[in-house]
Amino acid sequence: MTALLEISGLSARYATGAPVLHDVALSVAQGEFVTVIGANTAGKSTLLRAISGVGPRVEGSIVFEGTELTGIAPHARPRLGIAHVPEGRHVFPEMSVEENLAIGAHARGAHASGKAAAPERLEMVYGLFPRLKERRRQFGGTLSGGEQQMLALGRGLMLDPRLLILDEPSLGLAPMVVEEMHDRLVDIHRNGVAILLVEQNVSLALSVASRGYVLQSGQIVLSGEAGGLLQDDRVREAYLGI
Numbered sequence: 001m002t003a004l005l006e007i008s009g010l011s012a013r014y015a016t017g018a019p020v021l022h023d024v025a026l027s028v029a030q031g032e033f034v035t036v037i038g039a040n041t042a043g044k045s046t047l048l049r050a051i052s053g054v055g056p057r058v059e060g061s062i063v064f065e066g067t068e069l070t071g072i073a074p075h076a077r078p079r080l081g082i083a084h085v086p087e088g089r090h091v092f093p094e095m096s097v098e099e100n101l102a103i104g105a106h107a108r109g110a111h112a113s114g115k116a117a118a119p120e121r122l123e124m125v126y127g128l129f130p131r132l133k134e135r136r137r138q139f140g141g142t143l144s145g146g147e148q149q150m151l152a153l154g155r156g157l158m159l160d161p162r163l164l165i166l167d168e169p170s171l172g173l174a175p176m177v178v179e180e181m182h183d184r185l186v187d188i189h190r191n192g193v194a195i196l197l198v199e200q201n202v203s204l205a206l207s208v209a210s211r212g213y214v215l216q217s218g219q220i221v222l223s224g225e226a227g228g229l230l231q232d233d234r235v236r237e238a239y240l241g242i
């Protein structure tokens with residue numbers, strides 16, 4: 001499979017701290033669903049931030065569709081087709097659902113080639129999340145936690161991304177909402193969008209993704225087919241408590 005995202009020799013550190021990522025190599029093929037699992041502070045969010053260019057200082061290479069990202073400004077990366085939905089919901093509380101979604105379309109830029117028109121994207125997002133359509137005039141801040149997470153995800157999709165990077169989309173949600181969220185991720189993936197998912201819920205992440213990486217203290221210590229990782233004793237002991 002052709003690589004959509006190819007990371008190699010990636011190290012990252014924050015201005016104020018010690019190195020967080022060490023010589024990380026990871027790839028996502030066109031249309032692939034990949035997950036990164038690991039304990040708290042392993043560096044999962046930092047890895048996603050390095051891809052979107054917000055936060056850590058990086059060394060190494062992050063190539064997206066043949067373009068080296070490390071020299072590209074963070075605000076220009078969404079226009080290449082990368083949507084980052086960070087941890088926490090980050091909706092604009094005093095803007096309507098539809099205004100929140102419009103911001104996503106704006107971030108993609110008006111002239112991106114191959115971009116579906118914003119009204120089509122909006123219908124696609126409303127098709128995936130009918131509850132957002134019902135509440136399109138409601139302020140973002142008045143939505144339930146699950147609805148806000150869906151709005152954050154919908155805003156990312158308004159970018160018409162080729163790669164969706166998601167940080168803990170199920171954090172703090174009730175189990176039924178978590179399942180709904182993961183069903184929607186499967187739908188989005190079926191529509192041809194590649195997904196890189198960071199998730200605390202390891203069994204769920206490995207059941208929706210096709211491949212996974214285990215990040216430990218900033219290093220990839222294990223990787224492979226999701227089904228294989230789910231059966232791996234090291235994963236079962238460390239992350240599933242089995």
Ligand SMILES: Nc1ncnc2c1ncn2[C@@H]1O[C@H](COP(=O)(O)OP(=O)(O)OP(=O)(O)O)[C@@H](O)[C@H]1O
Pocket residue numbers: 014015016017020038039040041042043044045046047055
């Ligand atoms: N802005 C920052 N400045 C300095 N250090 C940071 C910053 N953000 C994160 N770190 C540090 O980087 C390390 C990795 O954090 P990161 O958030 O990437 O981990 P994580 O695997 O996503 O964990 P969690 O699941 O708890 O979010 C931690 O030790 C954290 O304290």
